Amino acid sequence: MTPRNFIRHIRHAAFALIVWTAGSSHAAVLSAEASLSANQVVTGEAFQLVVRVSADQKENLPWPTVEGLEPFSVTKNSGTSTSSQTTIINGTVSRSENHFTEFVYTLTAREGGSYTIGPIRFAFKGFDRDLGRASISVTKTEAGVSTRTSLSKSKVYAGEQVLYTLRIIPRAEVQSIDFPQEMQKRIGEKFFFQQVDHQIVQRPAKVDGREFRVFDIRIALFPLLSGPLALDGIPVEYRQMRPSNAQGQSMFDAFFGNGGSLITQTTIAAPLRMRAEPLPPGAPDGFTGSVGTYSLSAALSSPTVAAGEPVTLTVIIRGNGLPKSVTKPVMPDLAHFEVYDPEETASTEPIGTELWTTRTFKYVLIPGREGTQILDGISFPYFDPRRGVYARAQSPALTLRVTPGKPGAAGALLGAQREITEVGSDIRHIKVGNYRLRNDADLPTRHAGFFLLLLLPPLALAGAWWLRRHQERLRSDSAFSRRTRAAAELKRRLKSARQALESNQSRDFYRALSEAVTAFPSDKLNREFRGLTLPEAAAMLSARGASSETVSAYDTLLQRCDYVLFAGMAPTSDEMRRDIETAESLLARLDKELA
Amino acid sequence: MNRTNRTNRLSRHLRIHPRFRLLAFLLAVLCAAVSPAVAAATTSRSMGLDAATGAFREGNAAYERSDFAAAEGAYARAEAQGATDARLYYNRANALFRLNRLGPAILYYEKARKLSPTDADILHNLNFARARVADKVPEPPANLFTQALWSLHTAYSPRAGIWIAYGLFAxxxxxxALGFFLSPLGRALSVIAAGLLLAALLLFSPSLLYKLRQQNTAVRAVVLQPVAELYSGPGESYELLFRAHEGTVFTIVSREGVWLAVKLPDGRGGYVRASQTGEV
Incomplete structure (x- = not known):
């Protein structure tokens, strides 16, 4: 940003008139303010009055009431925006949203003088505020640009091309001109249009007997509707230097340059009227709305081709009607050809004062039958506005000599690429097969087995729950854990004793047997029997419910174990066999009695 | 003492827990009581289906010879043996269609569709036969949501629906159950997955229950005679409202003696003699 621009921004900000700001006084609208972008302008210079309304909810707000706009040309537009803020206070998060609506009045003064804009008032639901007034001083200047508009015809057919010329005659002070940007908005609903010249150059011309350097903007118009049509005035925006004012010059202006600044002005080209006649009835088949002068040419890439080999048919349609109305030509019957969708190219170019469209279609044809084929009747229907009748652009007949093709060439597949034509219809055949019939209507719910099956998932769930609980108890309750594992431990020890018996190792046998007989009640009762004397062990078993016979057998068996282990007694294998059976019987009784 | 005795003695250490003994006993008794009855019923059904399959194959052979009357007779015998197979109904409908008995043909196509709603052959032939019906009844337009729901509802058979529901439940x-043995994260995931399956079951159940209700009760009636007359009440003394032609399908609203209160998809309805229709 240059110092000068900076100063200008500061000055505009100073000019901005903040008239009124209301605090939060209503649930929907929070505040409203109005501002003016300048307070000194020249005639034709655009400036803006902006009314900005803030609301806590998204609302479809009405326009403000602004008085005193009669001396100005006014263009209005509005826009909305949203801002949100998140606040964290003492860990509490709150979020607020503001919705801003800006009502923008772009004003252009037609005459010089001092004007007051206002009162400006905004009212919505319970919110009603006077936003004040603003003063604007307008200095009269001569327009920097004048315009002339003309049409090549004032009466045409709908769809027929007509030339619209906008001549812009600038004065010396004009720095730059923006060529019309809003054509689509202004005339797009009624006309299709396209600029004839790609570049617009300034050239000398005589206007009202005087020499000027002018810009001519030439636009080809195609009326889309019929009836009387109005071409609205098209705005032309330009920039020129503001006349210098030595008294108003600031120190910075004086330092950085002259006092003139660039201002943007707009002039509206004169509106025009024309009439579009509707097309008469009786449009031929294939007519797509082309109005103008058209020609059609067609050519084959080769006059001779083998059956099954491709040949390119190029069709070129050229005319000065609506560019989009040129579509595929009407083709003759090509039953003996395989025809692919054409490749299309299009271009428009100005010739004289008119815009001409050329559209090229390239068809790939594959002849399927040898012989001479005549391609006749490639045409394009259009409406000729000069004669006021429908016409047809047509190419001369084309002759293609098709020689015999190679066996298996693409032409042989012609039939495969055509849609199958149904010549009849019938019901589908019965279902045959070597399968066995079943009762489809016999639902599983009619069988007891299904309900047993239905029980499985709940049982599985219950089982899983029990197993989990059991595992937890094994982990946390050592007595329960020992008691639960007692049987498995006993089984393991007896197995060890039996292995010693099989190998006739008496000491190992009785050691294992003694271990089994001592450990089992220890596991069952969660009390250690190993350190107890025989009378103590017998007393404990009796106290836990073991019968006197069982206690006596227990005592006898352990004594036999001790004799072998510590007194050197040598038992026979039969005695060992009897002892293990006695042990098994004894432990079974203990298991029952200690439960 | 032999090895068997030792085994018996040891097995006492591994016996069924007392708490489960009663349950095991009851299960054993139940199995013993139910098994013969189930076996007898299964055998009886199996023999009936064997005979039905034989008749069905005879019907197919007759149809292939273009002897449609014999084919229809054989299919009827197969049905009398108790077979309720969608393929049997479909083939019988084809035979009836070939015999120019449009109403009964549509009735059997409808029966086949009820058991096998996604079978393309059944749907094709049903539509083909419907196109021959003299009465064209426009279907009321349905919105996309309703169409989507209806498509889902008709995409499975009642039997498949029961197994789908069982699968979701199990x-x-x-x-x-798996959640009991997993880490906390795994348990949470299994609970979420199980919850989703239960939610799916909850959403699926209304459709299945409606389908089972349709399975167990006749909900549609097909006109079997060349013309059926519909009255404003259950009797010929009432006002004659309109005549429906062979093959027209009604929705059954209620029954009053030998009369059915029916309605068409376009909302028109009346009372028709039950004997003039076949029920699906």
Missing amino acids: GALLLF
Whole structure:
């Protein structure tokens, strides 16, 4: 940003008139303010009055009431925006949203003088505020640009091309001109249009007997509707230097340059009227709305081709009607050809004062039958506005000599690429097969087995729950854990004793047997029997419910174990066999009695 | 003492827990009581289906010879043996169609569709036969949501629906059970998955229940005679409202003696003699 621009921004900000700001006084609208972008302008210079309304909810707000706009040309537009803020206070998060609506009045003064804009008032639901007034001083200047508009015809057919010329005659002070940007908005609903010249150059011309350097903007118009049509005035925006004012010059202006600044002005080209006649009835088949002068040419890439080999048919349609109305030509019957969708190219170019469209279609044809084929009747229907009748652009007949093709060439597949034509219809055949019939209507719910099956998932769930609980108890309750594992431990020890018996190792046998007989009640009762004397062990078993016979057998068996282990007694294998059976019987009784 | 005795003695250490003995006993008794009855019923059904399959194959052979009357007779015998197979109904409908008995043909196509709603052959032939019906009844337009729901509802047979529901139920409970043995994260995931399956079951159940209700009760009636007359009440003394032609399908609203209160898809309705229709 240059110092000068900076100063200008500061000055505009100073000019901005903040008239009124209301605090939060209503649930929907929070505040409203109005501002003016300048307070000194020249005639034709655009400036803006902006009314900005803030609301806590998204609302479809009405326009403000602004008085005193009669001396100005006014263009209005509005826009909305949203801002949100998140606040964290003492860990509490709150979020607020503001919705801003800006009502923008772009004003252009037609005459010089001092004007007051206002009162400006905004009212919505319970919110009603006077936003004040603003003063604007307008200095009269001569327009920097004048315009002339003309049409090549004032009466045409709908769809027929007509030339619209906008001549812009600038004065010396004009720095730059923006060529019309809003054509689509202004005339797009009624006309299709396209600029004839790609570049617009300034050239000398005589206007009202005087020499000027002018810009001519030439636009080809195609009326889309019929009836009387109005071409609205098209705005032309330009920039020129503001006349210098030595008294108003600031120190910075004086330092950085002259006092003139660039201002943007707009002039509206004169509106025009024309009439579009509707097309008469009786449009031929294939007519797509082309109005103008058209020609059609067609050519084959080769006059001779083998059956099954491709040949390119190029069709070129050229005319000065609506560019989009040129579509595929009407083709003759090509039953003996395989025809692919054409490749299309299009271009428009100005010739004289008119815009001409050329559209090229390239068809790939594959002849399927040898012989001479005549391609006749490639045409394009259009409406000729000069004669006021429908016409047809047509190419001369084309002759293609098709020689015999190679066996298996693409032409042989012609039939495969055509849609199958149904010549009849019938019901589908019965279902045959070597399968066995079943009762489809016999639902599983009619069988007891299904309900047993239905029980499985709940049982599985219950089982899983029990197993989990059991595992937890094994982990946390050592007595329960020992008691639960007692049987498995006993089984393991007896197995060890039996292995010693099989190998006739008496000491190992009785050691294992003694271990089994001592450990089992220890596991069952969660009390250690190993350190107890025989009378103590017998007393404990009796106290836990073991019968006197069982206690006596227990005592006898352990004594036999001790004799072998510590007194050197040598038992026979039969005695060992009897002892293990006695042990098994004894432990079974203990298991029952200690439960 | 032999090895068997030792085994018996040891097995006492591994015996069924007393708490489960009663349950095991009851299960054993139940199995013993039910098994012969189930076996007898299964055998009886199996023999009937064997005979039905034989008749069905005879019907197919007759149809292939273009002897449609014999084919229809054989299919009827197969049905009398108790077979309720969608393929049997479909083939019988084809035979009836070939015999120019449009009403009964549509009736059997409808029966086949009820058991096998996604079979393309059944749907094709049913539509083909419907196109021959003299009365064209416009279907009321349905919105996309309704169409989507209806498509889902008609995409499975009642039998398949029961197994789908069972799968969702069993899957949900097994996932819950699996959760007992998983880490906290795994348990949470299994509970979520099980919850989703239960939610799916909850959403699926209304459709299945409606389908089972349709399975167990006749909900549609097909006109079997060249013309059926519909009255404003259950009797010929009432006002004659309109005549429906062979093959027209009604929705059954209620029954009053030998009369059916029916309605067409376009909302028109009346009372028709039950004997003039076949029920699906």
